[in-house]
Amino acid sequence: MTALADILSALEPIDGGFHGAIPADWLQGRTAYGGLSTALALHAAQACEPDLPPLRSALIAFVGPLAGMVTITARKLRRGRNAAYVEASIESEAGVGFRATFVFMRDMESSIAFDRSERAPLTPPPAGTKLYRGPADHFTGNFEFVDCAEPDDRGEWRRWARLVDRAGLDPEVALIAIADGLPPAAYQLHREAAAMSSLTWQLNLLMPRPTTTDGWWLIHSRTDRAVGGYSSQRMTMWAADGTPVADAMQGVSIFA
Template identity: 30%
Template structure:
């Protein structure tokens, strides 16, 4: 099932069949869960004059490859901002919650452009596309990723963090206009920033994820993007990190902050 077909299913029914090919270990990749929640939120708001401002996702429990139910509630609909909550249910329990704010553009005398510039990475054509490791999560096959700095996961690196280019694999995803649900599915594909420090293969998973949407997407699904992550702190089985995503033209698209559970 394509992402387009999945989104259509979300619009047509509250009960959704999760497509195959998105496993992250024994559970569903969090980025796909967030994409489903986001598309439900956009459909619930149903207002083209309001664009995504920010979104927070809590992954309360593991989502299995089985049917899920999505419910949405508009918490407040103001003149400028609409706030919506979406819940993903499986087997009678809430497994993930999204809280998002959508806002209309407003006149303001305040204008600040201090966003972090895109890193000067070598052209993606000169880099090696990462090959899917047999022990890596199945969902990694959905993307093409090329490391431009830092080390690969589970290589015993002395320091965390990395960056590079990535896009949806053109062999698996048709080219079309990219939307904010696609952004959620793509942005979370990079592993946590501490994974290069792992000595051996071991899991890590997002616990909470907050994303600020900066410049609206003007991209196709198969376009390349740049990514860079920075780990603030890691200890006692958790880490906190932030990441930036730019398009190939150097426009800052979104800023992410995550709390990650670390099993190493």
Template identity: 35%
Template sequence: MITFDELIASFADHQNGVHKAVAPQEWSQGRTLYGGMSAALCQVAARQIVGAETPLRAAQFCFVGPAGGNLTGDAELLRRGKSTAIVEATLRTEQGIGTRAILSYGKSRESRIAQDTLKMPDVPPPSDCPWLWGKEPSRENITSFPANFDSRRAGGHMPLSEQADGELLVWVRHHRSAESDQTAALLALGDVLPPACVTMFAEWAPISTMTWSMEILADNIEVKDRWFLFKSVAEHTTDGYSSQAMYLWDEAGNPVIAARQNVTIFV
């Protein structure tokens, strides 16, 4: 089994700006890396250009095709200003583009304005919440990515419970502490749950994320094996597509990510 840190380190080692990896089954969902890991690898490629001192502020990911098998990644600096840098990163497979991303980095600046209305829901601590899937996941012979994470249900609905609306409220963390690129670790964590619309399903059906856009709301976020509260809400689901809002807070209640995702559903 390859760990998160091992995969990130392997991909970060590049030649002439080209990063390489083989998509491991234990970080995949079916025939593709799950979206969070594809995004994390795009961050690794972009970070080689930007440098470690400038935080990621926003990113947009388009999941063009399955990211499986032999992968290559590259990045291009689109613009660098006094405090910001915009980078395009692409994750490719032998069949073509897997993921294309635009990542926006920006250094902190002094400002008179400080505003925050993204208050964390009032929920029990992780230790008082049940496992999302009813029991601790088996970590032997991992065949898909969820077993690399801990997920405890803090509220919302259960997947496959035929609800009239879609909402997930779950504590999540890396099961094994992620010690390498903390922004990549955050991106990996930010896509660990299925789309919130699965709470409206009666049984599993194919789902595929098309686009994922996010804003990172804090500097120097330490992920490691810390808990984050993940809220995901399906706001509009019709004609085979679902639009959802996603938020992450740290255990202290600080907002960390605000995101949107558009997914296709086959049910």
């Protein structure tokens, strides 16, 4: 398997970004795993502007398939006293396959301090737990997973996940790489093989530069409606100590 840190270090700097390859062991079907594409784009965004504040939000469109050699570019849209907006794109021979806007923002003094987000309902898997790791020819081979049973798993998925090789990674890039590590929640509605594809992804970080213990993150996704070949799902991510670190929403196309 190809470590994410090795993919990043092998990128060739170009004007406005990088040029490099999507390894076959990071593909899902005919395109790059969405978390890898987003991690590559974030890496380029971080490099295009010095001394960025923490990442707080990402607006992502998975435009088309990405494989083989790709070009990753990023440019500053605006930078104010508190926030910076950076746009990133990834192109292959087939054209634009990915586009994102990243928002970096510093903490500010505020008279409002309100938090009703829920702590993680589960604790990380203890040592000795049997871990699932995907096949070597699929992006899931780069992760270790422990699935968590749901009281009613229709349209819902909860899973502990961590990167196998996570040394030397920027914490924000590592988090982004794993935050899309669940299959679409609508898979739970169709037990037979079905093709599904992420269309859009909005991710909001609930704290600056979150970290975790032993690489473990708990990821949860749920869809309440999957009609006409389209599902909108909500996603939550927690650190190993139970702290909520991200909320997200994803649009998914269903070919079944």
